[in-house]
Amino acid sequence: MSLEDELLRQRWARIPEIEKLGHHPFGKRYDFTHTIPEILTAYGSKAAEELSPQLRVRIAGRVKTIRSKGKAGFAHLAQNGEQLQVYVRSDAVSPNDFRLFQMLDIGDIIGAEGYLFRTRTGELSVHVDRLEFLSKTLLSMPEKWHGLEDVETRYRQRYLDLIANPESRKVFVTRSRIIASLRRQLEERGFIEVETPMMQPLYGGATARPFITHHNTLDIDLYLRIAPELYLKRLVVGGLERVYEINRNFRNEGLGFKYNPEFTMLEFYQAYTDYRGLMDLTAELLKQVALDAVGSAEVEYEGRRLDFANLRRFSMREAAVEFWPGADKPTLDNVRDPEWLLRHSDKSTPGEALADIFERVAESQLVQPTIIYDYPVETSPLSKNKPDDPAFVERFEVYAGGMEIGNAYTELNDPQEQRRRFEMQLAMREKGDEEAHQMDEDYLRALCYAMPPAGGEGIGVDRLTMLLTNTHTIRDVILFPLLRPEGEIGIADRLRALET
RNA sequence: GGGCCGGUAGCUCAGGCGGUAGAGCAUUUGCCUUUUAAGCAAAGGGUCGCGGGUUCGAGUCCCGCCCGGCUCACCA
Numbered sequence: 367m368s369l370e371d372e373l374l375r376q377r378w379a380r381i382p383e384i385e386k387l388g389h390h391p392f393g394k395r396y397d398f399t400h401t402i403p404e405i406l407t408a409y410g411s412k413a414a415e416e417l418s419p420q421l422r423v424r425i426a427g428r429v430k431t432i433r434s435k436g437k438a439g440f441a442h443l444a445q446n447g448e449q450l451q452v453y454v455r456s457d458a459v460s461p462n463d464f465r466l467f468q469m470l471d472i473g474d475i476i477g478a479e480g481y482l483f484r485t486r487t488g489e490l491s492v493h494v495d496r497l498e499f500l501s502k503t504l505l506s507m508p509e510k511w512h513g514l515e516d517v518e519t520r521y522r523q524r525y526l527d528l529i530a531n532p533e534s535r536k537v538f539v540t541r542s543r544i545i546a547s548l549r550r551q552l553e554e555r556g557f558i559e560v561e562t563p564m565m566q567p568l569y570g571g572a573t574a575r576p577f578i579t580h581h582n583t584l585d586i587d588l589y590l591r592i593a594p595e596l597y598l599k600r601l602v603v604g605g606l607e608r609v610y611e612i613n614r615n616f617r618n619e620g621l622g623f624k625y626n627p628e629f630t631m632l633e634f635y636q637a638y639t640d641y642r643g644l645m646d647l648t649a650e651l652l653k654q655v656a657l658d659a660v661g662s663a664e665v666e667y668e669g670r671r672l673d674f675a676n677l678r679r680f681s682m683r684e685a686a687v688e689f690w691p692g693a694d695k696p697t698l699d700n701v702r703d704p705e706w707l708l709r710h711s712d713k714s715t716p717g718e719a720l721a722d723i724f725e726r727v728a729e730s731q732l733v734q735p736t737i738i739y740d741y742p743v744e745t746s747p748l749s750k751n752k753p754d755d756p757a758f759v760e761r762f763e764v765y766a767g768g769m770e771i772g773n774a775y776t777e778l779n780d781p782q783e784q785r786r787r788f789e790m791q792l793a794m795r796e797k798g799d800e801e802a803h804q805m806d807e808d809y810l811r812a813l814c815y816a817m818p819p820a821g822g823e824g825i826g827v828d829r830l831t832m833l834l835t836n837t838h839t840i841r842d843v844i845l846f847p848l849l850r851p852e853g854e855i856g857i858a859d860r861l862r863a864l865e866t
Numbered sequence: 867g868g869g870c871c872g873g874u875a876g877c878u879c880a881g882g883c884g885g886u887a888g889a890g891c892a893u894u895u896g897c898c899u900u901u902u903a904a905g906c907a908a909a910g911g912g913u914c915g916c917g918g919g920u921u922c923g924a925g926u927c928c929c930g931c932c933c934g935g936c937u938c939a940c941c942a
Contacts, residue, residue: 370876435900437898484900509877510903513877619942622940
């Protein structure tokens with residue numbers, strides 16, 4: 367018998383023992399008086415003489431450590447990421463409860479009732495007079511000092527990561543705060559949250575390869591959306607002038623430190639504004655989300671301080687010049703010159719060449735939060751042209767920590783120009799660009815009913831979370847990142863074997 | 867998909883020029899009524915990722931495969 371099976375049998379054998387003591391191994395409702403964090407907040411700073419046995423508390427949590435000292439012992443219970451010590455002595459609890467205490471395994475979930483006091487070493491603790499067994503762990507917990515280090519196990523068994531690694535738990539709590547802050551800020555500005563199709567007959571709103579699925583009754587293939595954009599803009603046509611959606615997009619691309627095939631995007635659209643308006647809104651949103659999520663607009667990321675209260679702005683041309691590495695720094699006239707651009711890139715049009723040069727030269731250097739604006743029309747099939755420079759569009763992206771975290775533009779609302787853009791994309795598709803945009807006639811029809819001038823923006827929630835939690839891989843901000851299936855686990859067989 | 871690195875006890879990790887597999891935590895037993903990485907004494911626990919090859923002998927060398935990490939290419 368392997369050790370793991372031996373441990374499983376030992377713990378399985380405790381179940382009837384727990385029952386003999388009058389407890390339920392998989393217990394029931396337990397009404398605590400305080401959560402453990404509430405106790406620490408309320409009494410963490412109280413001196414020993416300010417605590418009284420008259421102040422009774424009931425707490426619940428998972429056993430993290432046990433220090434048994436014969437006829438007494440200590441344990442730490444964890445709840446909501448914080449821990450409180452309990453002290454159990456044989457003359458303070460019933461004989462059955464003391465035997466229950468001696469039988470506890472690290473990882474069990476229990477309730478404890480008693481009064482608060484400070485130990486000789488000054489630690490706030492519960493002097494227990496009653497225990498309640500709430501749930502039995504059958505498998506052993508990760509090591510108490512190092513936690514769970516194995517990255518594969520951390521992703522496959524995220525619950526263990528959350529139990530063993532407080533810093534991991536903190537990341538996901540912060541992520542939740544980020545999303546709550548974005549929602550609150552948009553709601554305050556009159557945006558309403560909507561839900562648009564995840565399964566789409568045509569995929570659009572971005573350039574990416576899609577996942578394909580099938581609906582049996584209609585017998586049609588559908589695409590998991592690569593972006594909600596075209597649906598949200600249909601809603602703007604319909605008079606929902608400020609809409610947003612926070613939800614998953616799916617792109618059938620490779621995995622990497624900033625790529626997961628499903629990722630969370632905030633997209634919002636505001637009628638009667640343009641990309642300049644969105645730049646100002648973005649600056650406010652990012653500053654406030656940092657304040658709400660981590661308490662400061664300045665955060666540390668990979669050893670650098672990022673200041674979300676100070677969003678720099680460069681045009682794409684300016685950035686290509688500004689961040690040019692080494693000698694031969696080009697001039698603004700160079701990056702306006704089609705021939706110069708084509709000489710410095712293997713792309714086939716000046717616009718694509720500029721975007722290519724920008725990405726190679728500048729992107730990884732955009733560590734401080736930065737807006738890059740004015741994009742070539744070829745890379746932006748849904749954005750409005752700049753009136754004075756129709757080869758460019760009114761579009762910007764937000765960069766921070768060397769990653770793109772947002773993308774926004776003045777929405778193209780001229781159906782005739784939109785038709786030409788789609789046709790331009792179709793031509794690129796004919797030339798082999800698999801990711802070029804599809805023709806979406808229903809969207810064109812919607813534009814024919816007049817979409818107000820509008821600005822729209824997408825913000826990558828996962829990447830924003832990485833920046834605000836100083837996390838260097840997207841898998842650490844997604845609870846269950848995509849992994850290959852692990853194959854046979856065997857726990858069902860092992861549980862079945864326990865009963866025979 | 868390419869390159870590099872890794873997979874050893876439930877967990878965290880050593881080790882290895884081919885010769886019976888190690889520590890700490892956890893577990894079991896004993897002692898211990900203010901400990902806190904509790905302590906002391908003892909014990910149990912391993913198909914060294916999987917499969918093949920070389921060899922008297924493979925955890926170690928070779929080949930293939932699986933899983934993961936980093937990285938390059940594509941992508942937000």
